Amino acid sequence: MDTVVDMAKAIKIQAKDVNVFYGEKQALNNVSIDIEDRSVTAFIGPSGCGKSTFLRCFNRMNDVIPSCRVEGSIMMGDVDVNSLQTDPVLLRARIGMVFQKPNPFPKTIFENVAYGPRIHGLAQSKTELDDMVEDSLKKAGLWGEVADRLADQATGLSGGQQQRLCIARAIAVGPDVLLMDEPCSALDPIATSVIEELISELQQRFTILIVTHSMQQAARVSQKTAYFHLGTLVEYGDTKDVFTLPKNEQTEAYISGKIG
Amino acid sequence: MSDFLSPNLVVFAMTIAAAFLSFYLATGRVRKQAIASQTKSHSLNQYYGFYVSLWVLVPAILLALMWMFAADPMLTSAAKARMVDAYPNLPESFLNLKMAQLVNIASGYIKAPDAVMAAQAELLRAAQASADRARSLTLAAVMCNGFFYAFRRVSPELRARVLCEAFLRRLFFLSAVVAILTTIGIVASLLFEAVRFFREISLFDFFFGTHWSPMTALRPGDAAAADEFVAGSTGSFGxxxxxxxxxxxxxxxxxxxxxxxxxxxxxxxxxxxxxxxxxxxxxxxxxxxxxxxxxxxxxxxxxxxxxxxxxxxxxxxxxxxxxxxxxxxxxxxxxxxxxxxxxxxxxxxxxxxxxxxxxxxxxxxxxxxxxxxxxxxxxxxxxxxxxxxxxxxxxxxxxxxxxxxxxxxxxxxxxxxxxxxxxxxxxxxxxxxxxxxxxxxxxxxxxxxxxxxxxxxxxxxxxxxxxxxxx
The missing domain is CATH 1.10.3720.10 (MetI-like)
Structure with a gap:
């Protein structure tokens, strides 16, 4: 692991001076951050600190909330995610998202994974679609468990399986970046450890941003950690540094459990 | 007594007054007892009041309802028996008309056409008056009985709140039962009449017949169809x-x-x-x-x-x-x-x-x-x-x-x-x-x-x- 972290990595996303408002209330203040390619970056901090709001800026999910306004630039390559010219629908095909509660569609397992390729017209033939579904389920570590029951309702799967199905569904669209909003908060410890292992594997192919309430989880899965407090980015650095030698008092208080 | 103060209204007012009075008496009793025995009552005072009021009201209401369903038909059938004696040779349908007339005369809505009817109406009115008196007395007795039973039980140890709660539960249950029973009653009456129909017309003719003209006999100029209907043909109820x-x-x-x-x-x-x-x-x-x-x-x-x-x-x-x-x-x-x-x-x-x-x-x-x-x-x-x-x-x-x-x-x-x-x-x-x-x-x-x-x-x-x- 250490060798991976030590390697200098390319910057995948560059957020600069991001401000978010809900109506009059400001939820994020001038957040700037560089996200490394093919690594896991964890956003931690107490409830209401703006970490989920920030995560939702990366795929414009805040557009769904009528009173929400996002300022600043989030450059991914030469595309400004936050620009009005950028089509959020196309953007979300490049930046997948996994939510807090598993939210499979009330369709079959196959149809759930095939959903993205279908709406984006990614598969030319039925066999190609089958291959994509199989490939995505394999990457999400679910293929072995569901290979013989792809036609079953997805809602019949266990919580952990549902969440991995949601990851497979996101992967199937072929994104570069995966956003995960507390993906294990609704799961039991065993399902959580399965997902955490999966995240470590996926990190070789995707840039992953994960919001988590569990500091142990952040320490286990991420290479970079960003600590948020009251809408500001307080500290950002290599995970092992943030957890062992926090530079900021607030970060230290949070990590040692004094606040939270 | 004026017309406005009908006996029913007076009885109703007295009942309500009795309920209020018993509420007042019960709360007073439990308050005094709690002070005397230096204990805290199990429930708030008002629950003792409700408890006794309910014992006064509920049996009285049940009795009044039963009376309504039992006494009025008895009065009517007794009057009818007298009418049969008075008019021995009248056919049933005329007798029913006379009965309706009699009830109206007795209530004072119309004047009696002859002496026989006037006498009969007087008898009915007297019977109604004595029934009303009997009802008032019975109601009073039931209310007193309920009051003394409950009032004597009132003491700080009585779990009045729990008892009131149980009453509420039964009240809600009863309302649900009434709604369901009404539905069943409607369906039953519908079913009863439908069965009478199907005694005349076969199920097959009704559900699969393709000709519907129940009014055929009333339609002029369609003599053939009318004959068919009169003859009891089943063709027109499809x-x-x-x-x-x-x-x-x-x-x-x-x-x-x-x-x-x-x-x-x-x-x-x-x-x-x-x-x-x-x-x-x-x-x-x-x-x-x-x-x-x-x-x-x-x-x-x-x-x-x-x-x-x-x-x-x-x-x-x-x-x-x-x-x-x-x-x-x-x-x-x-x-x-x-x-x-x-x-x-x-x-x-x-x-x-x-x-x-x-x-x-x-x-x-x-x-x-x-x-x-x-x-x-x-x-x-x-x-x-x-x-x-x-x-x-x-x-x-x-x-x-x-x-x-x-x-x-x-x-x-x-x-x-x-x-x-x-x-x-x-x-x-x-x-x-x-x-x-x-x-x-x-x-x-x-x-x-x-x-x-x-x-x-x-x-x-x-x-x-x-x-x-x-x-």
Whole structure:
């Protein structure tokens, strides 16, 4: 692991001076951050600190909330995610998202994974679609468990399986970046450890941003950690540094459990 | 005693006063006892008051109800027996008329025509007065009994709050039972009359016969058919054309209401801002408050002539009582029903599913068509089934705008009749309620009831499936 972290990595996303408002209330203040390619970056901090709001800026999910306004630039390559010219629908095909509660569609397992390729017209033939579904389920570590029951309702799967199905569904669209909003908060410890292992594997192919309430989880899965407090980015650095030698008092208080 | 203060009113007022008095006495007693024994009462003082009041009121109310059901028929039958003695040779139907007259004379609404009736009325009045006195005394006795029983039990240890709670539980249970029993009673009376009908006409002829003309005997110039009817032929009670007409009108209504209702529900639940939604939704629901007779006017005086003129314009022969006009207006009536139910169902689809779809790069339309509507599907089916059962049972619009003749057709431009129209036709006006003609209305009503019941059960099952899936 250490060798991976030590390697200098390319910057995948560059957020600069991001401000978010809900109506009059400001939820994020001038957040700037560089996200490394093919690594896991964890956003931690107490409830209401703006970490989920920030995560939702990366795929414009805040557009769904009528009173929400996002300022600043989030450059991914030469595309400004936050620009009005950028089509959020196309953007979300490049930046997948996994939510807090598993939210499979009330369709079959196959149809759930095939959903993205279908709406984006990614598969030319039925066999190609089958291959994509199989490939995505394999990457999400679910293929072995569901290979013989792809036609079953997805809602019949266990919580952990549902969440991995949601990851497979996101992967199937072929994104570069995966956003995960507390993906294990609704799961039991065993399902959580399965997902955490999966995240470590996926990190070789995707840039992953994960919001988590569990500091142990952040320490286990991420290479970079960003600590948020009251809408500001307080500290950002290599995970092992943030957890062992926090530079900021607030970060230290949070990590040692004094606040939270 | 003046007319205004009828004995019933006085008894009622006294009962209420007794309840208040016992409340006051009971709270006083428990307060004093608590002070005397230096203990804290189990319940708040008011619960002791309620407890004693209930013991005064509830037995009295039950007794009064029983009295109403038992004493009045007894008085009437005694009076009738006296009348039979007074008029030995009167046939039964005349006697019944005389009885009605007698009751009115005794109540003082009309004057007695002769001495015999006056004497009989005087006897009835005397019997009623003594029954009233007996009732008042019995009520007073029951209330005193209840009061002393409960009052003596009042002490700080009595768990009055628990007892009041138990009373409430029974009251609510009883209300539920009354609602269910009433339904069963209605169905039973319907069933009873329908069975009488089916003694005359075979089930097969009724459900599969294709000729419906219960009024045949009344139609002049159709002597052959009239003879057939008089001879007791079963040919004219086939419900197929009537049911076909009902279904045709319902299908037209649904063809109007489902698209408009569903699409407006999609608009209010998915696209409208809350401000627009707060205007559009109540406005749509105002449509549901329009009395159906007003829709009836609209169908008969505006929609039907409009369709007829439109038909003339394009060279089609449209009946002035076309199924199209009745069904179309009925569809407008059902729109708010469908839009409101569908809106609830669509809003119940969790936001997380929409987020999931957006997160995969779906547009709004794709999210609605591929995720939200399939998820809402069972609930939507439930809403539509409920709407169909409304359409089938709807009466006023079709009475005013649909035809009377039972044509067997699926052409919406022709006139058809419906089950509800036929029931209205059969049961209004002067009718003997035991002819096959009127009894057939009950058979139709029973059929209608069974169909709508099945539709409602199917609708409930469908909606419940949606509910289970999202906890």
């Amino acid at each position: 419900m197929v054309p009537v049911m076909a007409g009902t279904l045709l009108v319902a299908v037209i209504a649904m063809a109007v209401a489902v698209p408009i209702g569903l699409f407006s529900a999609i608009y209010t639940s998915e696209f409208a801002s809350w401000r627009v939604r707060n205007i559009v939704k109540p406005t749509l629901e105002v449509l549901a408050g329009v009395p159906t007779v007003v829709y009836g006017f609209f169908a008969a005086l505006t929609a039907a002539p409009f369709f007829r003129d439109l038909g003339l314009f394009v060279g089609l022969d449209v009946s002035s009582q076309s199924a199209l006009a009745a069904g179309g207006v009925m569809g407008i009536m059902i729109i708010p029903f469908i839009s409101s139910l569908s809106d609830d169902v669509i809003t119940a689809v969790p936001q997380s599913l929409r987020d999931g779809a957006y997160g995969l790069g779906s547009t709004r339309g794709e999210t609605i068509i591929r995720v939200v509507l399939p998820a809402a599907f069972p609930g939507l089916v439930g809403a539509f089934l409920l709407a169909i059962s409304r359409a089938i049972g709807e009466t006023m619009i079709v009475v005013m705008a649909a035809g009377v003749a039972a044509n067997m057709t699926i052409n919406p431009l022709e006139s058809v009749t419906t089950v509800t129209v036929q029931i209205v036709m059969l049961l209004t006006g002067d009718n003997e309620f035991d002819s096959v003609k009127t009894l057939s209305a009950f058979a139709l009503g029973m059929t209608l009831f069974v169909i709508t019941l099945l539709l409602n059960v199917a609708a409930l099952t469908a909606s419940r499936r949606l509910g289970q899936r999202y906890e």
